Amino acid sequence: MTMQSAASNAPFGRTARPRLAAALAALCLCGTVQAQLIWSEEFDHGEVPDSRTWSYDLGRGDDGWGNRELQEYTDDAQNAFIEDGHLVIRVLEQETGAPFTSARIRTQDKVMFRYGTIEARVRVPDLADGLWPAFWTLGNNFSDVGWPDCGELDILEMGHVTALANGLANQRVGSAAHWENNGNYATYGDFWDAPQRLDGDFHLFRLEWTPDFVRTYVDGNRVWEMAIDSRRCTDCSEFHQPHFLILNLAVGGDYTGILSEAGITAPLPAEMRVDYVRVFDNGFTEVSGPGAAPPSIGPGHSGSWYNPDEDGHGFSIEVGNAPDGSPKAVVYWYTYDTEGNPLFMVGEGAPDGTRLDVEFVSPVGMQWGVFDRPEGDWPDGGLGTFEFSDENSGVFRYEPSAFTSATWGHDAHSMAITKLFGIPVYGSVAP
Numbered sequence: 001m002t003m004q005s006a007a008s009n010a011p012f013g014r015t016a017r018p019r020l021a022a023a024l025a026a027l028c029l030c031g032t033v034q035a036q037l038i039w040s041e042e043f044d045h046g047e048v049p050d051s052r053t054w055s056y057d058l059g060r061g062d063d064g065w066g067n068r069e070l071q072e073y074t075d076d077a078q079n080a081f082i083e084d085g086h087l088v089i090r091v092l093e094q095e096t097g098a099p100f101t102s103a104r105i106r107t108q109d110k111v112m113f114r115y116g117t118i119e120a121r122v123r124v125p126d127l128a129d130g131l132w133p134a135f136w137t138l139g140n141n142f143s144d145v146g147w148p149d150c151g152e153l154d155i156l157e158m159g160h161v162t163a164l165a166n167g168l169a170n171q172r173v174g175s176a177a178h179w180e181n182n183g184n185y186a187t188y189g190d191f192w193d194a195p196q197r198l199d200g201d202f203h204l205f206r207l208e209w210t211p212d213f214v215r216t217y218v219d220g221n222r223v224w225e226m227a228i229d230s231r232r233c234t235d236c237s238e239f240h241q242p243h244f245l246i247l248n249l250a251v252g253g254d255y256t257g258i259l260s261e262a263g264i265t266a267p268l269p270a271e272m273r274v275d276y277v278r279v280f281d282n283g284f285t286e287v288s289g290p291g292a293a294p295p296s297i298g299p300g301h302s303g304s305w306y307n308p309d310e311d312g313h314g315f316s317i318e319v320g321n322a323p324d325g326s327p328k329a330v331v332y333w334y335t336y337d338t339e340g341n342p343l344f345m346v347g348e349g350a351p352d353g354t355r356l357d358v359e360f361v362s363p364v365g366m367q368w369g370v371f372d373r374p375e376g377d378w379p380d381g382g383l384g385t386f387e388f389s390d391e392n393s394g395v396f397r398y399e400p401s402a403f404t405s406a407t408w409g410h411d412a413h414s415m416a417i418t419k420l421f422g423i424p425v426y427g428s429v430a431p
Contacts, residue, residue: 151238161257
């Protein structure tokens, strides 16, 4: 989207056992586990984009966007909202002002990246003719140095004038770089034509960014690559500094070759849906900004958790509020003793930032979210601590009690855990 304006993963306990695997399967639908995820936006909370992460670009094409686009970008919830776990950017027609409204959201000064594997799962609308969806980056110094000095990396652009001319508006994907080269504007890009239409279904758009190369992909098919090391790109400092992300759906403009309202024939209203944006560490990745800090423990952490390297342990974590409104978490822990018998413990605790301490106990007399054990000397299970890096990954540490040390035969342990399946929790977790 050309910008023309100024822990440890070691096995923990016993190896995998079919009974626990069956129990976990009954509790959840197991998704694909991806390693080295260091930041993500899943769009699964709230009704509009999270202000801790996203802000809006506002205005019309004649207000300085420079691409002669036909829409006005707004922060109206009709143009950008969260629905069914997706970000929805919607183009609407209007009778006064600009002929169309849409949205363009960005992470500038909130979440920035330098290098990494950056992915978005996106469903574009029918683009013919005149819609222009984009997933791209700008250097975070844009406000200070302007464009193209800040640098730009386009991961996804569709609706190019040549694609329209060739009947490939919904198949041709473009990627490009824009930068300042020895006092002059420089650009380099390319296209890839999918064998079938991409609109109407979700597809994975990915940027691989290292100190030597930038490469883009659609569903694993390479679109474009560019060398950015100092030997082959002598003035490419723009691509070795933090960038921020942008998602938008434009109407018309120079990219499409359509500069009048009459030329827009794509079905409207039109929606670009984004399932998630994720950043993985490729060995060089740096993430910064206040929005990149791990979110405090909340309902989004609720779900079934395990270690993908050995499923001898499983956790069901439910986070909500106690009747007095204070935050509360209930954790169910499924594991095995040294004889291979199922061992089930349960505990509760109060989340504190990204940390949750849980005193595990025997579940005798347990009611939903309430541990009211009958009289008797029922042994404690030990202290468990969860430290979450985000809503999908964390570390579990455990210090067994005398009961579990004797029965289970373990000392203190630590293991990485990953969420398999999220569950919604609303209001109080206690009856």
